[in-house]
Amino acid sequence: MARAKDAYVPELIHPASVDEAAAELARLGDEGEPIAGATWVMLGPLHKRPTKMHYVAVAGLAELRALELNGATATIGAAVTHSQLADGIDGEGPLAALAHAAVGTPRAIANVATVAGNICARPYPAADIVAALLALDAQVDARIGDDASSVDLGEFMRGAPTPGSLVTRVRATAIGQAARSCYERLTIRASGEEAVASVALAVDVDGQTVREARVVFGAVEAQARRCREAEDALIGDALSADSAAAAGRVAAEELDVAEGPDAPVDYKRRVLPGLMKRAVARLAAGGEDA
Amino acid sequence: MPDTKPATLTINGRELELDVPPFYPLAVVLREELGLTGTKTGCFEGRCGACTVIVDGETVVACIYPVGLAYGKSVLTVESLAEPTGPLSSLQQNFLEKGAVQCGVCTPGMLMTLTNLLERTPQPSEDEVRDALSGNLCRCTGYRKIIEATLATAEAAR
Numbered sequence: 546m547a548r549a550k551d552a553y554v555p556e557l558i559h560p561a562s563v564d565e566a567a568a569e570l571a572r573l574g575d576e577g578e579p580i581a582g583a584t585w586v587m588l589g590p591l592h593k594r595p596t597k598m599h600y601v602a603v604a605g606l607a608e609l610r611a612l613e614l615n616g617a618t619a620t621i622g623a624a625v626t627h628s629q630l631a632d633g634i635d636g637e638g639p640l641a642a643l644a645h646a647a648v649g650t651p652r653a654i655a656n657v658a659t660v661a662g663n664i665c666a667r668p669y670p671a672a673d674i675v676a677a678l679l680a681l682d683a684q685v686d687a688r689i690g691d692d693a694s695s696v697d698l699g700e701f702m703r704g705a706p707t708p709g710s711l712v713t714r715v716r717a718t719a720i721g722q723a724a725r726s727c728y729e730r731l732t733i734r735a736s737g738e739e740a741v742a743s744v745a746l747a748v749d750v751d752g753q754t755v756r757e758a759r760v761v762f763g764a765v766e767a768q769a770r771r772c773r774e775a776e777d778a779l780i781g782d783a784l785s786a787d788s789a790a791a792a793g794r795v796a797a798e799e800l801d802v803a804e805g806p807d808a809p810v811d812y813k814r815r816v817l818p819g820l821m822k823r824a825v826a827r828l829a830a831g832g833e834d835a
Numbered sequence: 836m837p838d839t840k841p842a843t844l845t846i847n848g849r850e851l852e853l854d855v856p857p858f859y860p861l862a863v864v865l866r867e868e869l870g871l872t873g874t875k876t877g878c879f880e881g882r883c884g885a886c887t888v889i890v891d892g893e894t895v896v897a898c899i900y901p902v903g904l905a906y907g908k909s910v911l912t913v914e915s916l917a918e919p920t921g922p923l924s925s926l927q928q929n930f931l932e933k934g935a936v937q938c939g940v941c942t943p944g945m946l947m948t949l950t951n952l953l954e955r956t957p958q959p960s961e962d963e964v965r966d967a968l969s970g971n972l973c974r975c976t977g978y979r980k981i982i983e984a985t986l987a988t989a990e991a992a993r
Contacts, residue, residue, distance in 0.1 A: 557857035557903040580904075584881060587860065587899035591880065602904060628893070651970020653887050653894040653948065735969075 571690035582657030617719035623661035639719035645728035646677035676763035680745035681717035721749020789825035793818030857903025884971035887944035913943035937975035
């Protein structure tokens with residue numbers, strides 16, 4: 546297939562360590578980027594996205610493949626795959642949103658698609674892992690050469706990509722003492738599709754009452770983002786279908802809904818209350834798909 | 836200085852040296868450089884699963900997997916499931932007997948996905964088989980018999 550053969554001519558660099566990868570990327574600056582599963586990069590020419598002339602392969606670096614779970618906290622190496630998240634994280638525990646977000650992708654893609662790939666791919670409104678991580682107050686650790694830094698994921702997503710930077714890990718923490726989380730996606734077909742709209746929900750409950758909440762919508766605006774108005778609609782009430790639908794209606798009014806390839810703006814607005822109800826039902830079911 | 840051109844990989848148990856640009860899709864290399872045309876290409880977007888192969892024990896869609904990422908790894912294609920004149924694999928035989936092959940374009944990808952599933956989960960439920968096939972499209976809509984062939988293979992291995 547001449548189109549595919551002719552399209553891909555960049556250099557692929559194989560570093561032996563994270564230090565070496567960080568040094569190479571710092572040297573390349575705007576001329577290079579890290580690459581892991583390559584799904585985003587390989588489709589770049591087809592979607593007319595800018596490509597680089599040099600890519601630094603990081604998926605094989607063991608330090609970046611480590612997934613450490615400690616109760617309500619996850620430390621996720623940048624090259625951890627969606628399959629690792631789906632297999633490694635309890636779908637009924639406080640970090641369940643991450644596991645739910647990782648299972649929507651067909652296995653052959655999930656085996657190579659990585660956490661850092663999901664957060665660095667832009668523009669990608671339907672990035673499932675990003676929405677789940679935002680609901681879990683994620684922090685992004687990155688390096689430029691030997692200089693390490695850490696930034697809130699929301700801030701990371703709002704900023705422009707930093708040339709020469711290597712994301713090394715993401716740290717996610719469920720909120721509160723009685724934390725629960727889940728992720729729901731609406732697709733046109735049952736599986737294997739990007740979400741038309743999605744919601745990541747994390748709550749801390751006191752008895753029946755929501756004490757704290759994170760509500761993040763994906764595939765609705767140009768990027769996944771928290772909706773504080775929807776959070777306020779949940780806090781102080783019991784989790785119920787009614788409170789969920791109310792929060793969804795608030796979100797439909799507050800969000801700057803963008804048309805997607807599979808759904809117009811009005812459709813997306815209309816599905817948000819139902820999507821919120823599904824998310825709350827899933828929480829009530831202990832993480833099972835309700 | 837990092838190594839920029841390690842160009843050996845193992846395909847169906849045979850170690851090979853390749854002289855191709857690292858961003859050639861693995862599916863193109865298999866078909867056009869190595870003549871392993873069992874791997875089919877359909878969408879070239881990673882959506883249809885016809886090009887599914889197994890790299891170091893995990894399925895990947897070879898149309899959007901750069902060959903450079905496979906260097907130093909083991910790649911299994913549909914040709915690995917049976918010798919040209921030898922018996923078919925149990926799954927292949929069940930595909931044949933249950934009528935799970937129609938036009939055949941999706942079949943190699945289905946076989947690799949399901950071979951990998953049966954290695955990870957030797958006794959899958961029907962839901963697990965359906966879930967495993969979520970990334971493999973059959974335009975002849977022959978899923979029912981594909982699922983039956985897979986469950987029959989698992990049953991025979993009990």
